[in-house]
Amino acid sequence: TTGRVQIMRDLCLLQAQCHDWEGFAETRRQLLVLKPSQRNNWIGFAVAQHMAGKHAEALDIVAKYEGTLESVPPEGEEYEHSELQMYKSMVLEESGDKAGALKLLQEQEKHIVDKLGLQEATARLKAETGDSEGAVAAYAALVERNPDHLGYHAALREAKGLAGDTPGSEAKAALLALYADLSARHPKAVAPRRLPLDFLDGEDFESALELYMRPFLTKGVPSLYSDLSKLQEDPARAAIMTKVIAATVDSLRAGKGFAGPAREGEGAPGPATLMWALLLQAQHLGLGLSPPRFDDALAAIDEAIAHTPTVVDLYVAKGDILAAAGDDEGAAELCDEARSMDLADRYLNSKAAMMMMRAGKPELAEERASMFAKDPDGGPQNNLFDMQCMWYELEAGAAWEERRDTGRALKKLLAVETHYNDIDEDQFDFHSYCLRKMTLRAYVKMLRMEDRLREKEPFRRAAAGAVRLFCGLHDVPAAEQNAAAEEALYAGMSAIERKRAKQKARKEEQRRAKAEEARLAKEAADREAAEAEAAKDGKEKRPSAPPKPADPDPHGARLAATETPLDDALRLLKHLEATSASLPLTHALSHDVHSRRDKPLLALVAVKKGVALDAADPDVHLAATRFFARHGADGTAGGVEGPMVGAIAAEAAKVLGGAASALEYARAWQAANGGRSVA
Numbered sequence: 001t002t003g004r005v006q007i008m009r010d011l012c013l014l015q016a017q018c019h020d021w022e023g024f025a026e027t028r029r030q031l032l033v034l035k036p037s038q039r040n041n042w043i044g045f046a047v048a049q050h051m052a053g054k055h056a057e058a059l060d061i062v063a064k065y066e067g068t069l070e071s072v073p074p075e076g077e078e079y080e081h082s083e084l085q086m087y088k089s090m091v092l093e094e095s096g097d098k099a100g101a102l103k104l105l106q107e108q109e110k111h112i113v114d115k116l117g118l119q120e121a122t123a124r125l126k127a128e129t130g131d132s133e134g135a136v137a138a139y140a141a142l143v144e145r146n147p148d149h150l151g152y153h154a155a156l157r158e159a160k161g162l163a164g165d166t167p168g169s170e171a172k173a174a175l176l177a178l179y180a181d182l183s184a185r186h187p188k189a190v191a192p193r194r195l196p197l198d199f200l201d202g203e204d205f206e207s208a209l210e211l212y213m214r215p216f217l218t219k220g221v222p223s224l225y226s227d228l229s230k231l232q233e234d235p236a237r238a239a240i241m242t243k244v245i246a247a248t249v250d251s252l253r254a255g256k257g258f259a260g261p262a263r264e265g266e267g268a269p270g271p272a273t274l275m276w277a278l279l280l281q282a283q284h285l286g287l288g289l290s291p292p293r294f295d296d297a298l299a300a301i302d303e304a305i306a307h308t309p310t311v312v313d314l315y316v317a318k319g320d321i322l323a324a325a326g327d328d329e330g331a332a333e334l335c336d337e338a339r340s341m342d343l344a345d346r347y348l349n350s351k352a353a354m355m356m357m358r359a360g361k362p363e364l365a366e367e368r369a370s371m372f373a374k375d376p377d378g379g380p381q382n383n384l385f386d387m388q389c390m391w392y393e394l395e396a397g398a399a400w401e402e403r404r405d406t407g408r409a410l411k412k413l414l415a416v417e418t419h420y421n422d423i424d425e426d427q428f429d430f431h432s433y434c435l436r437k438m439t440l441r442a443y444v445k446m447l448r449m450e451d452r453l454r455e456k457e458p459f460r461r462a463a464a465g466a467v468r469l470f471c472g473l474h475d476v477p478a479a480e481q482n483a484a485a486e487e488a489l490y491a492g493m494s495a496i497e498r499k500r501a502k503q504k505a506r507k508e509e510q511r512r513a514k515a516e517e518a519r520l521a522k523e524a525a526d527r528e529a530a531e532a533e534a535a536k537d538g539k540e541k542r543p544s545a546p547p548k549p550a551d552p553d554p555h556g557a558r559l560a561a562t563e564t565p566l567d568d569a570l571r572l573l574k575h576l577e578a579t580s581a582s583l584p585l586t587h588a589l590s591h592d593v594h595s596r597r598d599k600p601l602l603a604l605v606a607v608k609k610g611v612a613l614d615a616a617d618p619d620v621h622l623a624a625t626r627f628f629a630r631h632g633a634d635g636t637a638g639g640v641e642g643p644m645v646g647a648i649a650a651e652a653a654k655v656l657g658g659a660a661s662a663l664e665y666a667r668a669w670q671a672a673n674g675g676r677s678v679a
Contacts, residue, residue: 021052055095135159147189225283232288278304286321332359357395411556416462470569588619629662
């Protein structure tokens, strides 16, 4: 029996890991029958029924478990009992019994130790059950507890019937009174002063914006632009922002203080205030305004640098403006200059590495990133991989793809996929831990997060990039790509210049190899010296961890030499179709893969889905144009026979919009959407 129980425990862990909820529930039921005295078996069975969508059964199991207890709450298990009550309320709420969930919380209030969670759930349930007055009081209490929590403010407005981006005059007056009262009672809170900017307009917005900016400019808060940038989406507010910021800069430049009337108790702005105002003006004009005014933005940031040349934020901002203007080279130089001003700042180092990647200098970017990535065994790249530094791998993958180095690009992009696989596998240990510790709400949230894990942008970017690269490898194998990339690199050079360039590249590669060899030798010598010193002092020698094996494919040559590029692409495409089917790019990539697999029906389905989502999307347009260019508007080209001819012809009439050919379709798309058709 003991062996059977252990096998079933292992089985239910695997079923939970695979999210086989029906099987998980059945295995948990059998475990409960075998070991009814163990709490984990009761709770595990309840969670299994909950995840399978059987809310009533889950609640019944919890109730039967509580019936076995001698005292409620059990002595020494106050926290576990509290979590169980919150979990029961969660199941009731999800089953649709909002009133029952609220009643349970009110009855068990004295036993619940998570007071914040109780307040939030009570407020939410009162709003959902139509108790507007109670919801307003509950959310008002939460706002008093944390006046900078934007979620509480949004819920309070909704409970008061004041939700919406464009409130009427009465609603606007009520909101202004609400935030004026909150600002008076919480003078250090930012949200009550910032939120009115989202619904004010005209002169009211102008005066409120000017007052809001003052303390941030006086204190020198570089993130002020990030706070205000969303306001630029409205052209009217953006124009007022331009006016207010310009007036502030002019007034400070003239030594008159802020442009608006002085407030009681407000001191005179310091000399650095002008510099921070110029920074805000440069960011506003160059990064968010539509259309941007790059010349004015650069003039403002140059004036700020001339005013105080030691502030690193100015150089980073200028780099961002240059990048927005298309000068990636200049942006990389500015960010590297900022990095050199504070060598201990990891953010500046990362920013410089990112800009160098975008400027087409991945080797130099790797050197910069390695300054903060130390690994005595595997080197900087191994450390960046172990830290799951996905922004770096995505930028590096794009940079190497731009350089036509498919192997290195795939190496970086597929590393992101590996990280997501590791995150998926890491949940395994929590299946037993969370039941044992009774953190049931967090456990359920984690399980649902895992279902949506690959919806995240880093995975989408990496998968889409890798699919494109694998399609390219199918069209042109790696050896031919490398030859073409080398030819493009040395294009326009004479025979002597080409020879010198190749010699220089070989010497640089040798220099890097020698530097890496010297680094490893030094680190090995340092370890031996430390161990010898410890032995000399009579200290107990700790067993050192075995060195990490060297990466057998550091530059992705094996990945690029794959013999099944379309199978590799299809594996990633399935993830995208399962988690990102609402994105037009997913269906454009699906067309690219299936057309190369000679699956015209699947390619047609992909085009149809993409056009249904967004016919103006450039990727979808390109896929549709290529499909009908290959098969013809009547479906008679591209080797198609039988019923497929009629299917393609019928779909062509819908997608092409009356155009007689793919060329006419491309011209019509260009006329409707502007710009030149990439097809």
